[in-house]
Amino acid sequence: MPARMTSESATFDRLDRQILHGLQLAPRVPFARLGAVLGVSEQTAARRYQRMRTLGIARVFGAVDHARLPGAATWMVRLTCRPGTAMPTAEALARRPDTSWVMVGAGGAELTTSIAAVAGQQGLLHHLPRAANVLSVSAHQILHRFAGRGEADWIAGDDRLDDNQRRELITPTEEVTINTDMSQEDQPLINALAHDGRASFAALADATGWTQRRAASRLNALTAAGFLRFDVDTxxxxxxxxxxxxxxxxxxxxxxxxxxxxxxxxxxxxxxxxxxxxxxxxxxxxxxxxxxxxxxxxxxxxxxxxxxxxxxxxxxTRVKQAVSLVDNGILRGPLA
The missing domain is CATH 3.30.70.920 (Lrp/AsnC effector binding domain/regulation of amino acid metabolism (RAM) domain)
Structure with missing residues (x-):
């Protein structure tokens, strides 16, 4: 679990905001390149990010983009719970891999979460109305996202990277069509990236039992096919x-x-x-x-x-971010 923050350790300045903006634009960019764009050393950029990650302020993660899966859809769900049951319900939902953004509303009775569902499968959306502690369920399918693939715009504010810095940071890549599907064999890779979206190929090889070459090839293929995305939890x-x-x-x-x-x-x-x-x-x-x-x-x-x-x-109360459980406002990573 991340260390508890103090008023001294939790200082957050312009460089920190720019680092997070850079990581939102290019989550796995080498720190040497990010530092060069920001005018600092590789060591400074890496140290600043690791400090924020340790303190539970921010962390890069990798996750399945459910919108790209056949028959999948994402739903915003509002629940009204029996008195005294909203927090236990939120904590239970947060521990499910098909939920994100689990929040309890003021008053402690309403709960909002985002759920990934697949057509034809009796998943969480099917079972929630039958839960004894749930009084009402209102489900809203997400049709189009206007803002919010990443959160750097509100993090960085006026300290966002300018157009020249963005061009230096993001290398244009030739669009290629990757013919691949996800399989159960990819789950160890996905789990490892959920814990650390910047994990090295050596670390991914250890987590999956694959060679580094295979881990790199599979990560690149899933990313190019749109099944795997990277972002920053804050x-x-x-x-x-x-x-x-x-x-x-x-x-x-x-x-x-x-x-x-x-x-x-x-x-x-x-x-x-x-x-x-x-x-x-x-x-x-x-x-x-x-x-x-x-x-x-x-x-x-x-x-x-x-x-x-x-x-x-x-x-x-915010109980879960995109993939990170939240403890008293501090990110403590996904489930083990």
Whole structure:
């Protein structure tokens, strides 16, 4: 488990934000290259990242992109639980590999999670309504993501890498069509990358029992085929965002794309997507405090006349990020 942070150890500066932005753009980029782009040494870039990872502030991970799997879909699910059962339910959901972003809303009764489901299979979406501690279930399929493949935009703020730095960091690669499928044999590789998305080929070989050449070849093939993605998990609390809320927007279907495009430019949103249901856009807003959230709602959101309604659901506790379990606001990695 990561070390507990102190006010001294948790300092987070411009270079840290730029390192995280660089890793969001190129999660497995060598630290020598990242350091060169940022004007620091390889050792400094590596040391800064390892410090943030140890403290549970941020960590690179690899994960299956369920949207690319045949018949798969991702759902945002809102649960209302019996009094006193929301946290135990959230913790149980967080330990499942098919969930992410498990959060308990203010009041301790509502729980929101993201679930990966496959058509024709009786998975979690089928069983949740039958759970004794669940009073109601509202499931919303994610149709289109407007913002939030990575979280660096709100992490980095005004310290984001400029266009020249992005070009130096990201090497254009020739698009190739990879004919491959995922199999059960890939699971040890996926598990290892969930724990450390920057794991070396030697470490991946140890985790899988493969040769380094085979581990590298399989990682590259799954990534090129779109089955495997890399990103950065971050602790919003550790970065100073103490007012987190789900925003459920209702707009006319004709305005869905334009409103989504405007929301994608809002730095306060870590994630936004079009979903099924009467509230057809959901977003996650991060603010330093309640006053900042109020300012955002009454200025930038209020400036979008096509928004007919906005339900604001404050998050009391975040139990899981994309793959990382969260303990008192600190990332402690995925399940063993």
């Amino acid at each position: 602790s919003a609390t550790a970065l100073g965002f103490h007012a987190v809320a789900h925003l459920w927007f209702t707009v006319a279907p004709a305005d869905l794309a334009s409103v989504g495009a405007r929301l994608a430019d809002h730095q306060q949103l870590a994630w936004a997507a079009a979903v099924t249901g009467s509230a057809n856009i959901v977003a996650v807003a991060l603010s330093t405090d309640a006053a900042a959230l109020y300012d955002y709602l009454t200025t930038e959101v209020a400036a979008i006349p096509e928004v007919r309604n906005c339900e604001t659901v404050p998050v009391l």
